[in-house]
Amino acid sequence: MAKSEQLMRQVVDAADDKKANDIVALNLQHISLVADYFVICHGNSDTQVQSISTEIKKRAEEAGARVRIEGMDTARWVLIDMGDVVAHVFHRDEREYYSLERLWSDAKAVEFA
Template sequence: MEQMVDAVEDKKAINVVTLNLEGISLIADYFIICHGNSETQVQAIGSSVREKAGELGIRVRGIEGMNTARWVLVDLGDVVVHIFHRDEREFYNLERLWSDAKIVEHV
């Protein structure tokens, strides 16, 4: 998970938040949520996650939204990375929807 946080931060993702969903959701154990200020930045962040997963031998189960780059979802199994365009992040507000989840502090 930390390597995926590094991958989004390498592309200057904004307001990176990791939610621990263990015991709360069957979808994944962790959500990494971040945003970019442009479609180009959102796509670059998504590509960075995909590349880092490949380097680590982590199977990417699916990537959605790269064409429109408004909300890119990268499914890594136990970890799902949500990369929003800044406008969509505010609208969907996943942190509020999953408010029962604990926020993971990164060092």
């Protein structure tokens, strides 16, 4: 398993552990130079969005990733950049509005067992 795929799966697990809603991982390899994977999910409150984001950041750093994070103060759309993996943790309303899955519809969703 490639290092970026392993990190993406750790990010998905972290989001799932904090009860993130509708977790989607998009494989951007061969589509974009931005990242190998986007992980997109949402929380139902500012507190949940911050909790999900904090857990993702913690696990990524434990895995040795350099992490940059933006949006924690407002908790409406938190972007967690880990290099080859970028997580987008939305508040429910913003997720519907920005609809990243539609914007990146060329990307294949990663299946989880």
